[in-house]
Amino acid sequence: MLLAIDTATQLSSIALYDGRNLLAEDTWTGASNHSTELAPAVRRLLARADVPVERLTALAVCIGPGAYTGLRIGVALAKGIASARQLPLVGMTTMEILAAAQPQFNGGLVTVVQAGRGRIITQTHQWRTSRWSARGEAQIMDWETLVKSIDGPAWITGEVDEAGFEALIEAEHQGVPVTLAPAALRLRRAGFLAQEAWAKLQVSPGDFPADRVVPVYVQTKDTP
Incomplete structure (x- = not known):
């Protein structure tokens, strides 16, 4: 138990x-x-x-x-x-806990938690052998920096605040290939x-x- x-x-x-x-x-x-x-x-x-x-x-x-x-x-x-x-x-x-809840996606996974003062902690993952595996270390940045770093289809999950929603909506309008996970999967x-x-x-x-x-x-x- x-x-x-x-x-x-x-x-x-x-x-x-x-x-x-x-x-x-x-x-x-x-x-x-x-x-x-x-x-x-x-x-x-x-x-x-x-x-x-x-x-x-x-x-x-x-x-x-x-x-x-x-x-x-x-x-x-x-x-x-x-x-x-x-x-x-x-x-x-x-990041491991968030990644464990996500389905397979034809692209990369980005996990996010809030870091305070308008910053977020992010980590990227890739699908390997039926599960998500981390690529590199977790980093502190802001939403603008995260969006600029996306170079391919990305599934975003975790703690998304109002600034994050606005940044991701704008990114989609600009043609950045981001997909926000449903609320239940972000929890x-x-x-x-x-x-x-x-x-x-x-x-x-x-x-x-x-x-x-x-x-x-x-x-x-x-x-x-």
Whole structure:
């Protein structure tokens, strides 16, 4: 039984997965209230699924990139449970979780999360062996820079704000081959984190000690 936790941005998501079925999932957007909302939400999720914490055999957590405080809260709770019960903890990035939800597309995939101050964190992916694989590292930029970097058909998914919608609409008018994923596919869900983490555990169950899991941050020269 695997508990997945994602608080990397203002969006929070938790899920419970038994290797075959997604038993429970809760996803919501809040004003950075992870510190007060997360632990009670996890307790409610376990109670609804009638799964005591003693039945957990593994955990998974989103390690970023994302918001500094949100990441630390989610990672801290996941590490606390995993360490106390000596369970494996799988860390996965926001971009991996978003990519796991996307269908095959005749072109590239661009995953996006908000970075604040009008900036976004993006990563490109290509389809390889029945799944999306990252190409290069995640980068901080703005929407204008992202649109200018697109040199072929691109499927855009993740956190798209008003500036992003405007930039993508204008890009389409200019003939840039961008396709915005439907809203349901842009939502970063812990159910996909759980499934991907479970698959990793089946391949190498002993490779995920909790003390190795740390948040991932993307920094630039002007990062405070």
